[in-house]
Amino acid sequence: MVAQCADDLVVLRPEGMYCPPGDFFIDPWRPVERAVITHAHSDHARSGHRRYLAAAPAALVLKARLGGISLDTLAYGEPVTINGVTVSLHPAGHVLGSAQVRIAHGGQVWVASGDYKAGPGFAAEDATCEAFEPLRCDTFISESTFGLPVYRWKPQSAIAADINAWWAANAAAGRASVLMAYSFGKAQRILAMVDAGIGPIVCHGATENLNAAYRASGVALPATRMVSDGLDRADLRRALVLAPPSVQGSTWLKRFGDYADAFASGWMQLRGARRRNAVDRGFVLSDHADWPGLMRAIAATDAARVIVTHGQVPVMVRWLQAQGLEAQAFETEFAGETGAEAPDTAEPAKPAAADAAPIDETGVSPA
Numbered sequence: 001m002v003a004q005c006a007d008d009l010v011v012l013r014p015e016g017m018y019c020p021p022g023d024f025f026i027d028p029w030r031p032v033e034r035a036v037i038t039h040a041h042s043d044h045a046r047s048g049h050r051r052y053l054a055a056a057p058a059a060l061v062l063k064a065r066l067g068g069i070s071l072d073t074l075a076y077g078e079p080v081t082i083n084g085v086t087v088s089l090h091p092a093g094h095v096l097g098s099a100q101v102r103i104a105h106g107g108q109v110w111v112a113s114g115d116y117k118a119g120p121g122f123a124a125e126d127a128t129c130e131a132f133e134p135l136r137c138d139t140f141i142s143e144s145t146f147g148l149p150v151y152r153w154k155p156q157s158a159i160a161a162d163i164n165a166w167w168a169a170n171a172a173a174g175r176a177s178v179l180m181a182y183s184f185g186k187a188q189r190i191l192a193m194v195d196a197g198i199g200p201i202v203c204h205g206a207t208e209n210l211n212a213a214y215r216a217s218g219v220a221l222p223a224t225r226m227v228s229d230g231l232d233r234a235d236l237r238r239a240l241v242l243a244p245p246s247v248q249g250s251t252w253l254k255r256f257g258d259y260a261d262a263f264a265s266g267w268m269q270l271r272g273a274r275r276r277n278a279v280d281r282g283f284v285l286s287d288h289a290d291w292p293g294l295m296r297a298i299a300a301t302d303a304a305r306v307i308v309t310h311g312q313v314p315v316m317v318r319w320l321q322a323q324g325l326e327a328q329a330f331e332t333e334f335a336g337e338t339g340a341e342a343p344d345t346a347e348p349a350k351p352a353a354a355d356a357a358p359i360d361e362t363g364v365s366p367a
């Protein structure tokens with residue numbers, strides 16, 4: 001472990017990650033005066049701060065989740081000076097409006113990634129947000145949700161083909177296809193991926209709220225309907241139904257009769273995760289970087305020092321140290337460890353230890 005230095009641009013405080021010269025926090029978990037928010041998932045964007053700063057494309061989803069907050073926004077790449085510190089926000093490729101926080105002061109550059117995904121060549125796959133922008137820096141603060149070599153995602157096009165084939169087969173058999181996914185981020189990415197010609201798409205109210213924020217932000221999504229729109233039985237039998245994981249076992253699902261169900265999450269890569277969630281199919285689809293993505297992003301920063309947050313922290317720290325980097329950990333309260341995550345964003349059941357190396361988070365962080 002590397003000790004914190006007096007001129008570190010980000011340190012850990014009880015409230016969260018803090019920039020001492022700039023006097024602001026990044027994704028703090030306790031109420032603070034000034035919070036820079038990387039993205040609107042509820043473990044990163046909490047209520048109760050006096051002032052919020054986020055990337056402009058995040059504005060409507062943040063307000064959909066947190067209501068009337070005091071929010072300032074920056075275009076991606078637009079610098080602002082906070083107490084003599086230059087701050088800019090850059091695409092993280094995670095969800096709509098997600099940002100890496102670049103901090104420049106006293107000849108040093110630090111980047112706090114927030115949650116991110118970074119595919120081969122940093123190419124844009126997810127049509128609902130801007131692709132990850134690699135940034136050079138001296139110190140990079142990286143998440144590590146899927147920081148084990150076992151996690152390797154297929155190209156999005158292959159996952160889309162799998163989902164379309166599953167949906168089409170169910171529709172042909174007269175069965176609704178219930179696909180459980182986070183209502184914010186994952187659901188909209190799926191909407192933008194699937195072949196809307198296969199049948200009608202029905203969304204749960206929690207999902208539809210976020211769909212509205214995405215559409216109002218200028219993201220093109222196919223037409224969606226809600227159960228309350230009065231769909232007939234024949235429509236329901238051909239439908240793709242997108243709903244948050246919390247609907248499992250609820251009466252809300254009864255209307256779909258004899259349906260097929262599936263879960264879309266990075267955790268579905270783990271043997272046993274699908275069974276524990278008691279679904280027919282698991283689609284391995286994550287909005288976090290896989291192992292090659294984490295390594296690709298870290299290498300592109302050219303940083304000599306890396307600070308690892310929530311996820312597979314010890315594994316990543318050891319690996320990076322073995323590569324000759326200065327690596328250390330920040331003990332953050334991301335990933336819903338406080339239990340504050342709303343039910344509509346609940347993760348699938350936590351993978352058992354037998355599936356992989358221990359996962360030291362609740363799995364509530366959107367995958």
Ligand SMILES: [Zn+2]
Nearest residue numbers: 039041115366
């Ligand atoms: Zn997130």
Ligand SMILES: [Zn+2]
Nearest residue numbers: 115334335365
């Ligand atoms: Zn996170």
